[in-house]
Amino acid sequence: MTVLEEPIKEVLTLKNYINGEWVEAKTDEIRDVVNPATMKIIARVPRSGAEDVDDAIQAAHEAFPKWRRTPPVTRARYLFRLKTALEECFEELSRIQTMEHGKxxxxxxxxxxxxxxxxxxACGIPSLMMGYNLEDIARGIDEYVLRQPLGVFGCIAPFNFPFMVPLWFLPFAIATGNTFVLKPSSEVPNSQTKLHEILDEIGLPPGVVNMVHGGREVVSTLISHPDIRGISFVGSTHIGKNIVYKTASAHGKRVQAQTGAKNYMIIMPDCDIDRTARAMMTSFFGNTGQRCLSGANLVIVGEDAVFYNRFMKSIVSYTKRINVGYGLDERVQMGPVRSPDKKQRIIEYIEGAIDDGCKFMIDGRKPKILGPYPDTCFLNPTILKDVTNDMKVAQEEIFGPVMNVIRTKNLDDAIALVHENPYGNASSIFTSNGAAARKFQYEVEVGNVGINIGIAAPMAFFPFSGMKDSFFGDRHGQGGGHGFEGAIGFYTESKVVISRWW
Amino acid sequence: MDTATAALSFHSQLQEQAAKFYEKLAHRFVDNKEKFLSFAKEHRKHQKDVQRAYNYIITDAMEACFAFEGMNEDDYKIFTELKENITFTDAMKLATTIEDKTYNFCVDGAERSKGMLHDVPEALEIVAKRTLRRKQALQSLLRKKKL
Structure with a gap:
């Protein structure tokens, strides 16, 4: 079995992409980007300052008038070229993500x-962006709605999906005629750098897309700058709610802040045990638990001890067999967490849970790793039992490979557990009973519902939903049509025209 | 071989080895050169078809890392070395064994990954059917030779 070749061969100091040029950040503060599996430095990333962001916003602002006048069908052609170029770089982009993130x-x-x-x-923008009309709203008077772009949009991206999350926004923003400034996570800036090399190659006009590496200063400039019309954010609830949403909306900007989660997997006694158990592996331990759609609390419904024992035996058996190691090794099923401080935080949650009275079914704190890699960022999966819903471990987002097993009497109680939690990102039910599934989807207060799906991730043509403390704003990310939900609505303004000709 | 990437890399190697085997066969037994070259081409097509199915369907939401749990590489390994003085009959037997192993991999892989990934098991099932067809063609070649 092979360990795939690493695509990053040279440690470079990354540059910002502003106005169609690669430019050095005006800062001396440079940080290392470390591969969390090997702990080797793979890049150096600048902590750009307000001046760099200003340059990017100005470039985007100047590019906007011409870009919005570019016909949608022409804008779509740039995206068709982007799609082709991305397919050509598919494997390289994927391996870069494994190197920078660990997945x-x-x-x-x-x-x-x-x-x-x-x-x-987003290539379908000529159709997606169409308005609507009605003749004769009064005799001889017609009324119609146009969808128009607004200007410059900003995006603040998280570390857990370095390549995909910015693409929830960027293609829709530019397809609708806006221009864009991205701040990638400074922990994982390489795949976005590669993406912007590709965007440069497809010949987008200068200033339509811009990328500024950095941290807090970049964020605070983006969310308060007068020329930014809207902000897309994905990250923690604390930052999303208290900083991005509050500040950006106070500055009159549109905001979509997709934030934290604590997702419940409801296991009914009539589920398909083997398939459900395997789906749980991906749900809880996929991406090393570092995703906002990950399972966190496993809720076993009913008092059937035989079912509970059979199901948990299967879960434990699959979990123990998970190969942990460097994601470029094809045998590996779970990579490291992104950084040592994240690992430490996860361990603290686990130890807190034990102090609160939980017991280990599997203790993953001392990892067994495939291959000769330092254990700095590695953990094995952990399963905790005797967890109750009021415990910190069950209520707060851990963002790591930890499964909390909770038992409950019936589906009503299980749904109540979900509702006791402040988050409302996703939740799933596993059952062979349609009535139970319908009741669950009808009643549960979360944005993304899975029925026999462990990761309820909406496809590109649906909005990525979220409720309660998992979303702040009024338009969700991604998605196309139906009443301009999601991206098209977020990136366009309705203009109503009422016309009469004498 | 638990992960999709591991299973499909193995599948890719399997098809490539088989393709090379038929190319050697075409040189060795020129009476059936065209037939064997067409088999080689088919193996390479299958390699691409399955890879494409994986590349197009793979998403973070699918259980790819666990989709092939329990499959063991040793059960499907093939040996493609052609001895210098191998007879046509023995070569056909060897070819049949290669096709059997390929068929078994595709059937087991499709069964194992069903419900986890969709287009991949479907692609593997198509390959399995064509592998069976090739096996029948090999048997027919052998019968003709005996006549």
């Missing part, structure tokens, strides 16, 4: 595919 190569390829799907959907 397995299967997961990285999945992420690349999801990113490309966004571009594919």
């Amino acid at each position: 397995t190569i299967d997961e990285s390829r999945g992420e690349t595919r999801r990113g490309i799907e966004m571009v594919e959907v």
Whole structure:
């Protein structure tokens, strides 16, 4: 079995992409980007300042008038070229993600595919952006709605899906005629750098897309700058709610802040045990638990001890067999977490849970790793039992490979557990009973519902939903048609025209 | 061979080895050169078809890392070395074994990954059917030779 070749051969200091040029950040503060599996430095990333962001916003602002006048069909052609170029670089992009983030190569390829799907959907912009009309709203008077772009949009991206998340926004923003400034996560800036090399190659006019590396200063400039019309954010609830949403909306900007999660997987006693158990592996331990759609609390419904024992035996058996290691090794099913501090935080949650009275079914704190890699960022999966819903471990987002097993009497109680949690991102039910599934989808207060699906990730042509403390704003990311939900609505303004000719 | 990437890399190698085997066969037994070259081409097409199915369907939401749990590489390994003085009959037997192993991999892989990934098991099932067809063609070649 092979360890795939690493595509990043040289440690470079990354540049910003502003106005169609690669420019050095005006800062001396440079940080290392470390591959969390090997702990080797793979790049150096600048902490750009307000001046760099100003340059990018100005370039985007100046590019906007001409770009919005570019016919949608022409804008779509740039995206068709982008799609072709991304397919050509599919494998390289995927391996870069594994190197910068740590996820397995299967997961990285999945992420690349999801990113490309966004571009594919945005290629339909001539149809997606159409307005509507009605003749004779009064005799001889017609009324119609136009969808128009607004100007410059900003995006603040997280570390957990370095390639895909910016593509939830960028293709739709530019397809609708806006211009764009991206701040990638400074922990994982390489795949976005590659993406912008590709955007440069497809010949987009200068200033239509811009990328500024950095941290807080970039964020605070983006969310308060008068020339930014809207902000897309994905990250923690604290930052999304208290900083991005509050500040940006106070400055009159549109905001979509997709934030934290604590997702419940409801297991009914009539589920298909083997398929459900395997789906749980991906749900809880895929992407090393670092995704906002990951399973966090496993809720076993009913008092059937035979079912509980059979199901948990299967879960434990699959979990123990998970190969942990470097994601470029094709045998590996779970990679490291992104950084040592994230690992430490996860361990603290686990130890807190034990102090609260939980017990280990599997203790993943001392990892067994395939291959000769330092254990700095690695954990094995952990399963905790005797968890109750009021415990910190069950309520707060851990963002790591930890499964909390909770038992409950019936489906009503299970749904109540979901509702006790402040988050409302996703939740799934596993059952062979249609009535139970319908009741669950009808009643549960979360944005993304799975029925026999462990990761309820909406496809590019549906909005990525979220409720309660998992979303702040009024238009969700991605998605196309139906009443301009999602991206098209977010990136366009309705203009109503009422016309009469004498 | 638990992950999709591992299973499909193995499949790719399997098809490539088989393709090379038929190319050697075409040189060795020139009476059936065209037939064997067409088999080689078919193996390479299957390699691409399955890879394409994976590349187009793979998403972070699919259970790719666990889709082929429990499959063991050793059960499907093939040996493609042609001895210098191999007879046509023995070569056909060897070819049949290669096709059997390929068929078994595709059937087991499709069964294992069903419900986890969709287009991949479907692609593997198509390959399995064509592998069976090739096996029948090999048997027919052998019968003709005996006549």
